[in-house]
Amino acid sequence: MENQEELDYIRKVLNGEHAAYAFLVDRYKGMAYSIALKILENQEDAQDVAQEGFIKAYQQLHQFEGKSKFSTWLYTIVYRTALAKTKEARVRTFSITQQFRETFTDDYSAPQLALMQTEDEQRSVNLAVNKLPKTDALLVILYYIDDNSISEIRQITGMSIANIKIRLFRARKKLERELRFLLDDKNSGLKAYGKQGR
Numbered sequence: 001m002e003n004q005e006e007l008d009y010i011r012k013v014l015n016g017e018h019a020a021y022a023f024l025v026d027r028y029k030g031m032a033y034s035i036a037l038k039i040l041e042n043q044e045d046a047q048d049v050a051q052e053g054f055i056k057a058y059q060q061l062h063q064f065e066g067k068s069k070f071s072t073w074l075y076t077i078v079y080r081t082a083l084a085k086t087k088e089a090r091v092r093t094f095s096i097t098q099q100f101r102e103t104f105t106d107d108y109s110a111p112q113l114a115l116m117q118t119e120d121e122q123r124s125v126n127l128a129v130n131k132l133p134k135t136d137a138l139l140v141i142l143y144y145i146d147d148n149s150i151s152e153i154r155q156i157t158g159m160s161i162a163n164i165k166i167r168l169f170r171a172r173k174k175l176e177r178e179l180r181f182l183l184d185d186k187n188s189g190l191k192a193y194g195k196q197g198r
Helices: 004-014 018-040 043-059 070-086 098-103 119-131 134-145 150-157 161-178 180-197
Strands: none
Touching: 004 018, 018 043, 018 070, 018 134, 043 070, 070 150, 119 134, 119 161, 134 150, 134 161, 150 161, 161 180
């Protein structure tokens, strides 16, 4: 079920309280940027596409029927906008209101996989994800980091459920191979700790 707080903000925007849109931008800008970055592989272009996606969503908000989560609807717009940009020679810069500019100047770091504890381990996980083909990396981010369901990812990307499942399975196997040394180190460390504790 759609978050009631989000629905309230959407109603406020539709009723003319345009400043309420900043709440939705702030909540989803990180993942919107991550999706665009995985497709475009350029930070500046990805930020432009994330902004453009939010502007398109704002302009089309009256078409949002609440049949899916707002985030799914938004990510679909960002995903398709990013794909369209890959077909263009250059990315157009969109001028947006100062309020939107201020909202987008916050930290744009990609979400971290919450599998590891230390910064070195997180860095290794991120490097492993970035070695995946960009579509697979995007699916990993959507499924494991942003907690979207398979059907939501299908709606965002337009890929079949079977294809998504196969790609996620293969991506997970690749990540396990890449990160095995980390798991082995952790296990050996735990074994050594267990022996000392006896």
